[in-house]
Amino acid sequence: MTIRPAKPDAHDITCRQAVALMTDYIDDALGPDDHALIEAHLAECESCAEHLRQIRITVAVTGRIREEDLNPAAREDLMDLYRRWRRDRGIKEP
């Protein structure tokens, strides 16, 4: 007879531990045991599941704050920098 290891239970880790591991969980950086523990916990703990949803939304909102508009003057300064570098090295304009 083989003894099967018990399936992880929601109470195998506390909410505090689950929250502490959430970034590792999102990054998929947990070992299989810890991963299973947190999944079991999240499946039964609505508060931790909500916390995880909120962290995911925080990440998504943070990904939307980029301002890509490059100041035209700054861009022109950089192009001048490149042209000077090219001239100093004696590279002809292609």
Add this chain to the structure above:
Amino acid sequence: MSLTITTGPEDLRGCPSLNPDEGDLLGRLRAGDEEAFACLVDRHHAAMVRLARGYVRSPAVAEEVAQDAWLGLLRGLDRFEGRSSLRTWLFRIVVNRAISAGLQERQHLPVADSELGDDSGRFSQDGWWVAPPVHWADEAVDRMVAPELAARVRQLVEELPPGPRQVVTLRDVEGLPSAEVCDILGISEGNQRVLLHRARARIRRQLEQEAVW
């Protein structure tokens, strides 16, 4: 709401005339091709300034650091062997310039009992919620694109301490993968995640407290 992860040659999206092969790009840069340089600038300069802001408070100084990094790239172009992607190399130059200019000490704090970010007071001693999260995630999904929300989050990122700010800028704002961020900042994966966790926890909590939803 997945993040766009861009690495290496895909960085050249929006530069249709460029061969996505990085070797080709390097060749064109070395040969003096302005278009190749302009594409790189359009792709990376804003991110470089944001990264520099993780070390310096003044936007003008951050702009100078980024400009200086471009000069560093050009001067090092002949020595670049392609062991990392061009972006990783460029961002590393930004970090080094920001530090070596003596603008600010790096403040990557060692891992302490701070994995919980600002949330430690919300649990009982035995580790269960005392103040469980107020539910707002579902309502928030609809409001994520609001411009005022982006403005507030931008401000919250700026108010973070340097370590968490640097990591969250590269990971969540720029969408860089974990390994590349460690490479750029010269920190371990574990330390990186602690700093990221702190940053996200603080932003999440501020959004909740301000009931921005």
